[in-house]
Structure formats: structure tokens, C-alpha cells
Amino acid sequence: MERSFKKEITTLRLGDGDRFHGEGILGVTKALLQSGVSYVGGYQGAPISHLMDVLSDAEPLLEELGIHFEVCANEASAAAMLAASVNYPIRGAVTWKSVVGTNVASDGLSNLASAGVKGGALIVVGEDYGEGSSIIQERTHAFAMKSTMCLLDPRPELPTITRMVEEAFKLSEASNMPAVLELRIRACHVYGHFDAKDNIQPDYSRNNKIPAAEFDFSRVCLPPATYGQEKHKIEFRLPAAIKYIADQKLNERFDGDVPEIGIIVQGGIYNTLMRALHQFGLANSFGDCQLSTLVLNVTYPLVPDEVSDFCVGKDAVLVIEEGQPEFIEQAINAILRKKDIQAKVIGKEVFPMAGEYTSEVMLRAVHGFLYKYAPKGLDVNTALKTIDQMFLDRNDARKNLGDSLPLRTPSFCTGCPERPIFSALKILEKELGPAHISADIGCHTFAALPPFNVGNTVMGYGLGLASSAGLAPSFHKRVISIIGDGGFWHNGMSTGVAAAQANGNDAILLVVKNGYTSATGWQLLPSSLRDRHGKRREMSIEKVLRSFGVRWLKTIRSYSIARMVKALRKAMNTAEGGLKVIIADGECQLARQRRIRPEVAKRLKDGKRDVRTRFGVDEDICTGDHSCIRLSGCPSLTIKPSTDPLRTDPVAHVNNDCVGCGVCGEVSHAAVLCPSFFEARIIRNPNLWDRILWKLRRSIIALTSAKSSTVPSLCQI
Numbered sequence: 143m144e145r146s147f148k149k150e151i152t153t154l155r156l157g158d159g160d161r162f163h164g165e166g167i168l169g170v171t172k173a174l175l176q177s178g179v180s181y182v183g184g185y186q187g188a189p190i191s192h193l194m195d196v197l198s199d200a201e202p203l204l205e206e207l208g209i210h211f212e213v214c215a216n217e218a219s220a221a222a223m224l225a226a227s228v229n230y231p232i233r234g235a236v237t238w239k240s241v242v243g244t245n246v247a248s249d250g251l252s253n254l255a256s257a258g259v260k261g262g263a264l265i266v267v268g269e270d271y272g273e274g275s276s277i278i279q280e281r282t283h284a285f286a287m288k289s290t291m292c293l294l295d296p297r298p299e300l301p302t303i304t305r306m307v308e309e310a311f312k313l314s315e316a317s318n319m320p321a322v323l324e325l326r327i328r329a330c331h332v333y334g335h336f337d338a339k340d341n342i343q344p345d346y347s348r349n350n351k352i353p354a355a356e357f358d359f360s361r362v363c364l365p366p367a368t369y370g371q372e373k374h375k376i377e378f379r380l381p382a383a384i385k386y387i388a389d390q391k392l393n394e395r396f397d398g399d400v401p402e403i404g405i406i407v408q409g410g411i412y413n414t415l416m417r418a419l420h421q422f423g424l425a426n427s428f429g430d431c432q433l434s435t436l437v438l439n440v441t442y443p444l445v446p447d448e449v450s451d452f453c454v455g456k457d458a459v460l461v462i463e464e465g466q467p468e469f470i471e472q473a474i475n476a477i478l479r480k481k482d483i484q485a486k487v488i489g490k491e492v493f494p495m496a497g498e499y500t501s502e503v504m505l506r507a508v509h510g511f512l513y514k515y516a517p518k519g520l521d522v523n524t525a526l527k528t529i530d531q532m533f534l535d536r537n538d539a540r541k542n543l544g545d546s547l548p549l550r551t552p553s554f555c556t557g558c559p560e561r562p563i564f565s566a567l568k569i570l571e572k573e574l575g576p577a578h579i580s581a582d583i584g585c586h587t588f589a590a591l592p593p594f595n596v597g598n599t600v601m602g603y604g605l606g607l608a609s610s611a612g613l614a615p616s617f618h619k620r621v622i623s624i625i626g627d628g629g630f631w632h633n634g635m636s637t638g639v640a641a642a643q644a645n646g647n648d649a650i651l652l653v654v655k656n657g658y659t660s661a662t663g664w665q666l667l668p669s670s671l672r673d674r675h676g677k678r679r680e681m682s683i684e685k686v687l688r689s690f691g692v693r694w695l696k697t698i699r700s701y702s703i704a705r706m707v708k709a710l711r712k713a714m715n716t717a718e719g720g721l722k723v724i725i726a727d728g729e730c731q732l733a734r735q736r737r738i739r740p741e742v743a744k745r746l747k748d749g750k751r752d753v754r755t756r757f758g759v760d761e762d763i764c765t766g767d768h769s770c771i772r773l774s775g776c777p778s779l780t781i782k783p784s785t786d787p788l789r790t791d792p793v794a795h796v797n798n799d800c801v802g803c804g805v806c807g808e809v810s811h812a813a814v815l816c817p818s819f820f821e822a823r824i825i826r827n828p829n830l831w832d833r834i835l836w837k838l839r840r841s842i843i844a845l846t847s848a849k850s851s852t853v854p855s856l857c858q859i
């Protein structure tokens with residue numbers, strides 16, 4: 143895992159009278175335990191990967207409480223897990239990254255929402271929207287509306303977040319609707335404190351089993367029950383949810399002293415709003431605000447009376463709703479029109495329709511609103527002018543920076559085992575011409591960026607092979623599909639491999655096997671060497687492929703570029719039809735470094751010999767054409783000015799971060815580049831033989847060269 147919460151999870155044992163200090167994601171876990179959940183599960187993905195990590199680290203405590211923890215195969219299986227709450231009064235929570243995870247889960251969610259739940263069912267989604275997001279830009283809101291699920295979007299501060307987790311279960315039980323709680327990335331990582339409560343032992347759990355099976359046809363998703371379920375949503379569940387939200391005051395109203403205008407805001411972006419109002423001198427750092435605000439901690443369903451009570455008598459109300467379409471703004475307009483309330487609703491008129499409402503976007507929009515609608519008695523003119531000037535200065539600064547700063551795109555880590563796969567594809571491209579590559583999701587998607595620009599489409603996690611099925615038969619040469627080991631287990635073996643085999647497709651699949659779901663923080667996979675309890679695993683991608691009838695199958699070390707080029711060439715040219723699979727095997731370098739760092743530290747501490755390999759460039763030989771950089775893209779392979787006064791071009795240079803993965807040497811051999819790379823082995827705690835060899839080498843170099851003084855310290859070159 144990317145991060146261990148071993149220390150922090152002690153706070154999960156706090157009880158009545160204690161004060162919890164910590165991070166949002168940990169607070170959510172504590173609130174789950176305070177709610178008496180019987181089961182938890184999910185599938186990792188930013189920004190809630192850490193929730194899975196916390197749950198995994200907290201397993202001993204979960205076991206004590208009898209709570210079952212399931213690392214689900216994908217989001218669909220996590221959604222299906224909530225079926226436990228359909229017939230039985232037990233509470234459960236699952237988590238995943240949205241909107242992509244919600245897409246995968248939506249079949250299960252539709253059925254769950256149709257059947258309705260007896261026990262509280264909560265889905266904690268990481269709303270990965272806006273700057274820094276790694277996925278397509280859509281919102282979870284549409285899913286909540288179309289499946290009739292409650293959607294909570296709490297104000298990003300710990301007392302509200304934890305209260306909303308607890309309330310979500312009660313809301314779910316009061317309305318029979320599953321509840322979704324969305325957490326933006328900043329909410330996951332916000333720090334704060336709240337008054338802790340005792341953890342609750344669930345009534346039914348692993349420790350106290352459900353005594354009898356329940357059968358209720360009205361809860362089975364099969365006609366005619368489904369017709370009744372839809373009616374139940376409208377006639378009972380929605381009104382019950384609205385009543386609960388209103389009775390328990392889940393939405394918060396803060397009244398100011400300016401009666402003419404007000405603001406309705408999604409809970410999740412309340413802090414950004416307060417910061418903007420602070421800059422206008424209309425709020426202080428503690429959230430005391432001159433303008434009235436209605437904070438929607440529940441964004442679906444809205445409570446019509448709450449909205450109309452807030453808007454009545456006002457000239458204009460600013461509605462702050464991130465993303466599109468503007469569901470909330472439309473709903474508020476409809477509520478006000480029906481009640482004949484004349485307050486103007488200003489939303490996307492001043493806010494951009496799409497994209498994250500960063501502090502700058504918020505400031506500009508609030509500026510636009512106040513400029514037009516601030517009542518006469520509210521003195522914001524000085525602030526408007528100051529902020530106008532600030533925008534002008536910022537635009538100037540941006541223009542100047544834009545000219546001097548290069549665009550810095552994300553890339554593979556230093557020594558990543560996935561990079562050489564794309565070096566091999568680039569080398570093959572020179573020989574066979576450009577290929578169509580159906581790419582997938584994972585670190586390997588970085589290949590679409592420079593220097594590789596490899597990967598023509600990305601259709602979803604695990605869908606690399608499935609996404610070439612339409613094109614491959616009509617394409618002039620074989621299409622290459624890529625899938626990671628995470629994507630393979632997530633769904634790729636069925637959507638891709640099983641389908642390709644069943645249809646007899648002539649296809650090439652490159653499985654990038656690095657042992658973890660690296661992009662989400664190194665969670666373990668079914669094919670990881672060991673499970674989360676340290677036990678050895680027997681599940682293998684090779685065995686699955688063989689059992690699916692794949693005959694053309696090669697496993698190649700990712701770093702062996704020449705062998706990879708050869709295998710790819712063979713797969714492209716062979717007369718053999720059917721599915722051809724190459725497994726590129728190499729442990730995620732970042733995970734490897736974290737794994738070996740303590741081992742190396744211990745070896746050094748014990749005075750044991752340690753050899754570290756790294757690469758370098760002999761600048762006398764470097765031709766300066768930089769083909770190696772274009773075929774590698776390793777952040778450690780860079781350029782520097784030549785020390786030769788007669789050379790004006792920079793030479794290639796390997797900086798000290800090199801982890802010695804060997805790709806530099808491999809790529810220069812496979813692509814027949816200049817022989818300027820050398821491999822150096824840095825020996826720490828050398829033994830007697832190392833010292834003798836070093837002295838011998840030094841003497842020989844001194845004899846044959848006038849530059850003996852430049853011979854480096856103890857190393858073999």
C-alpha cells in the first residue's frame with residue numbers, strides 16, 4: 143500500500159468523551175464504526191484509496207467488532223455486496239472512485255435501489271472531479287437521481303462529515319433508499335477534530351449470525367415486483383427521505399444580515415465559498431458570514447420547503463453547483479416557479495458550466511454576482527476594485543510565465559518497468575510502421591504522453607482488449623491491445639479474453655504485470671505474490687489464460703527490450719490466428735524501492751556488503767542526438783551542458799536518482815544507439831576482494847592514463 147495507517151488507526155478505538163484528531167478519511171472510518179456497520183468493502187481508486195487502506199490496516203479491530211471486510215474484485219461486486227441490507231436489518235458500507243467506479247457498479251446499484259433496503263446501505267464515493275482528477279469528467283449526481291438514491295455532499299470539516307456518515311445510515315433506513323456520500327479529494331485529506339463516540343457492535347455480524355432466511359418477493363427485482371418498487375420510490379421513499387432531511391436539519395442554514403441576496407451551495411464546496419467571501423470582507427476565517435447561506439449537505443433529494451423558505455423575499459440567490467448539467471439550479475428554479483417566488487436564480491450565468499470551482503473560479507463568479515446584485519447598503523466596491531486589480535496582475539504573471547515555463551506532463555517513475563514496453567513498441571514502429579494501440583487504464587496510460595505518444599483509445603478500466611474488437615477485423619494489420627494486471631482481474635479476463643476466445647478473434651494482448659494496482663497506491667491483486675495477511679497466493683494470470691484456451695502465450699521480463707521487440711514482431715507477423723498474449727512481467731519500481739529500502743538500510747547497518755547499480759553517460763562518446771531520451775523518457779535521463787568547450791550542444795546525462803533498472807543499456811542495444819552508456823556498481827561495505835580489485839584497477843588506470851586523479855572512489859565500471 144502507498145500509505146500505512148498502522149499508527150493512526152489507534153484513534154479508531156476512541157469512545158465517548160474522547161476527542162478525535164486526524165484526517166477526513168480516518169474520520170469517515172470512525173463514523174462507520176460508530177454507526178454499527180456489519181460489513182464494509184470496496185474497490186480502490188483516488189481519492190478514496192486510503193479508505194480501503196485504513197480498513198485493511200484496521201482489520202484486527204473490525205474482527206473484534208465482528209465486521210466483515212471484503213476487498214472486492216471491482217465496483218460491481220462492491221455494489222452487489224450491499225444486497226445484504228435488502229432483506230436484513232444490517233448496515234453496510236462500500237467505497238469506490240466515482241464516476242468511473244459508479245459506472246461499473248451501476249447495474250448492481252439500479253437493482254439495489256429498486257429493491258430498496260431494510261438496513262442502512264451507504265456508498266462512500268470519491269468524487270474525482272476537477273483539477274488533478276485522473277478520469278473522465280462526469281458527476282455522481284446523475285446516478286443518484288436516475289436510481290433514486292440519496293446523495294450527501296457534506297461540508298468539508300470533520301464534525302459535519304462524520305455526522306453525515308452516521309445520518310446517512312438513518313436516512314437510508316427511514317426511506318429504504320441506499321445513500322451515497324461523495325467526498326472530494328480535499329475533503330478526504332482535510333484535517334480536524336470531532337467528539338468521538340463509542341464504537342457500536344452490530345446486532346448481526348460475524349460474531350452474532352442472522353438466525354433465519356427472509357423471503358419477500360416485493361424485494362426481488364423481477365416483474366411484477368419491479369413495477370411496485372418504482373411506485374414505492376415515488377409514493378413512499380422520496381417523501382420519507384425529504385421528511386427525514388428536513389426533520390433532522392441535515393442541510394444547514396446560516397442567516398446573515400443582508401436580506402436582499404443569499405447563496406445556496408453544495409456542502410462540498412462550502413470552504414472555497416467562505417474563502418472567496420473572506421476576500422470580499424463578507425466572512426471571517428471561522429465562517430461567520432454577512433450573507434445568508436443554505437448549505438446542501440444533501441444535494442438529492444432537495445427539500446422544496448427549505449429552498450422556498452430561504453429564497454422568499456430575496457431579490458437574487460446565487461446557486462453554486464460544480465459541474466454540469468446544472469441539476470440543482472434547474473430543480474431550484476422549478477421549486478420557486480411552482481411556489482411563485484420571484485427571487486432571481488443566478489448560477490451558471492456567473493459560473494462556468496464545466497470544471498472545478500477552484501478558489502480563483504469562485505472568486506471571479508462571486509465577483510460577477512456581487513457586481514450585479516449586491517444591494518446598495520452593502521459596501522463591496524473597494525473589494526471589487528482590489529480583486530479586479532488582482533485578476534489583471536495574475537493575467538500578466540500568467541502570460542509571462544507561460545512564455546518561460548515548459549508544460550510538464552505526468553510520466554512513468556524513474557526505472558518503471560512499464561516504460562521499456564513502450565520503448566519496444568516505438569522500436570518496432572520504425573520497422574513495421576505505426577500500429578493501432580487499444581490502451582487501458584493504469585500507469586501505462588502515461589504512454590499516450592510524450593515521448594511515446596502510444597495508445598489511440600482508452601475506453602475504461604480493463605477494457606483494452608474489448609475495445610479493439612470492433613476495429614481489429616477491419617484494420618489492415620493486427621491491432622495491439624494493452625491491459626494491466628489490475629484491469630485483467632477487474633473485468634478484462636471476461637470482457638476481453640473470454641470474449642475474444644469465444645469469438646475466435648485474431649488479436650494481440652499485452653498484459654502489463656507489475657504485481658499491484660500501482661496507480662491507486664499499490665493495493666494487492668489476486669496475482670500479487672502475497673495476500674494482505676502475508677500468505678503466498680496461487681492465482682496466476684498465466685493459468686487463467688491457459689484455462690481459457692490461449693495457446694500463444696509468452697511471459698517476458700519487462701526490461702528485456704530486445705526480447706519484447708522480437709515477441710511483438712512475431713505476434714504481428716505469425717500466420718497463427720486466435721489470441722496472442724504477451725505478459726510483460728516487472729515489479730512496480732516505486733513499490734520495489736519501498737520494499738527494498740529498509741532491507742538495504744538493515745544490510746548497511748549490519749556492516750554487510752551492498753551493491754547498488756546505476757547508469758551513466760560517457761559524455762566524450764555521447765553524440766548529442768538524444769534518441770535515447772526519446773526512446774526512454776526516464777526522468778533521470780536528462781541533459782547537461784558539455785564540459786568540452788568546443789561542443790555547444792548539451793549531452794545526455796543520468797542524474798543521481800537512477801535506480802539502475804538497465805533500460806538505458808537495453809534501449810541503446812535494441813535501437814542500436816551510440817555506445818555512450820556505462821553501468822556502474824556502487825559497493826558499500828566492500829569486502830577484501832573488492833578492495834584488492836579496486837586498487838588493481840586504479841593502478842592500471844593510472845598507468846594507462848594521465849588522469850588517474852579523476853578515477854572515482856570505490857566502484858567497478
Ligand code: SF4
Pocket residue numbers: 553554555556557558559560585656660661730731732733
Ligand atoms: S507507480 Fe510503479 S508502475 Fe506506476 S509509473 Fe511508478 S514505477 Fe511505474
Ligand code: SF4
Pocket residue numbers: 556557756757774776777778779796799800801802803804805806807
Ligand atoms: S538505467 Fe536509465 S532508465 Fe533506468 S533508472 Fe537509470 S536512467 Fe532511468
